[in-house]
Amino acid sequence: MQIIRQIPEMQALSEEYRRSGKMIGLVPTMGYLHEGHLSLMRDLRDQCQLLVVSIFVNPTQFGANEDLSTYPRDFDRDEQLCRDEKVDVIFYPSGLEMYPPDYHTFIQVDQLSDVMCGRTRPGHFRGVATIVAKLFNIIDPQLAIFGQKDFQQVVIIRQMVKDLNFRVKILTAPIVREADGLAMSSRNKYLTATERKHAPKIYQSLRQAEKLCQRGILDPDEIAEKMTALLNKIPQVRIDYIALVDPETLIPVEKIQGKVLVALAVYLGSTRLIDNIIINA
């Protein structure tokens, strides 16, 4: 396994693979890898000759008051996990390598970036779209895979790929959960013991939405109200948003009908967690 920190070296390697007609697969991550990330690597491993995992805590997707400085990092552990998954390359650039001081260019995906997480985190998806475009140009993969936990991110990246005509196929993989249902996230590390104990209620609220729908309750407001009641049983909880939206346009639905994305963000203490489920009526 190679660890590459310089953009020109990564570009030269991927160009060599591309020229010989080989498949390059990319798993973009911010490191502090968990089973969710590993499942993405496993999904791609056999579909490509060069499996690249990028590890970069992207500063442009963090707001001024967010957790950029405290975001968990453990490269040695990540390196071993990548080796175990037979990753070929870790692309592990510095902040300065990706954003030199005279950096000026950003990609904005309008509308889709302004709702849900984008409302609470202005500029977040601009940073996401920008770094992903850079990674596509640096690594030039035919395949890139993203976890469905960041559902809105995937919608935005698909839109960007389509709009800017990137030659990459976007794959997704299901959310990987702890035994008690909590969606895996590097940020789970922030949780206190008490917060961790209550955290499974997040997924329970999503399952409740699914059950309500199965029982014929198709009013999104009614579902959101019942989810709110359940989430409010968590001490110190603050609900950022609960959204019942079209999974492609992210526009709120007026009635549950066909596939609907139920997505939420909640703060447990100072930790912001997201989760989602697709329900179908």
Added chain:
Amino acid sequence: MQIIRQIPEMQALSEEYRRSGKMIGLVPTMGYLHEGHLSLMRDLRDQCQLLVVSIFVNPTQFGANEDLSTYPRDFDRDEQLCRDEKVDVIFYPSGLEMYPPDYHTFIQVDQLSDVMCGRTRPGHFRGVATIVAKLFNIIDPQLAIFGQKDFQQVVIIRQMVKDLNFRVKILTAPIVREADGLAMSSRNKYLTATERKHAPKIYQSLRQAEKLCQRGILDPDEIAEKMTALLNKIPQVRIDYIALVDPETLIPVEKIQGKVLVALAVYLGSTRLIDNIIINA
């Protein structure tokens, strides 16, 4: 020579060339080709195996009150000119092919896009950066060439290429002028006979700046004043801006020293023309 109107067809062709290690060169244009465009084609012709000229009047770089609907078009003539230059492919997509109804993604190059032409034409360079990125992803050239008449455009595209890590080398070619000095432009067609008669004063004002500098006048305000006086001899003229700036950062210089870009935009009647020169002290 092939004329390709569909994105997937263009991408398939360029992928075939790329795979066999061949060089692709791109001359992006809005059509209504003149000697300036042809000089770009001639510069690239022998450097690549696949010479692609794109012809697309890009709506996203026109403001609401600008000349999108009247911008001159003559595809049959353009086609013949391209044949004469031994162009391999004209990429000639429709507006809908490039911007389907659910299009959402734009590229912004901060700071550089807000000055000079960007001040008068808000959103213009966002449209330019976006369409050029799309063309790069569709045509995947190793080389792309732009005319220096659109100096600010070139600076912005270079910045975008560097920032987003596009794998394309940006070349430029000098401004091609009419015998009387007027820079060639598709928009010269708009000029009335009287306007056309006075139009060479634009370039004369730039040459005057050069001469003043050679005579040791190094104060940009003094130079701009003298240029203004000369330009104001044109009837119905309206000066949009005169800029004496660093050719890389586009930041106004306080004194002429080293290479300085002298750039201007003026309206002759309703026609907005731009021109520039590099002076060196």
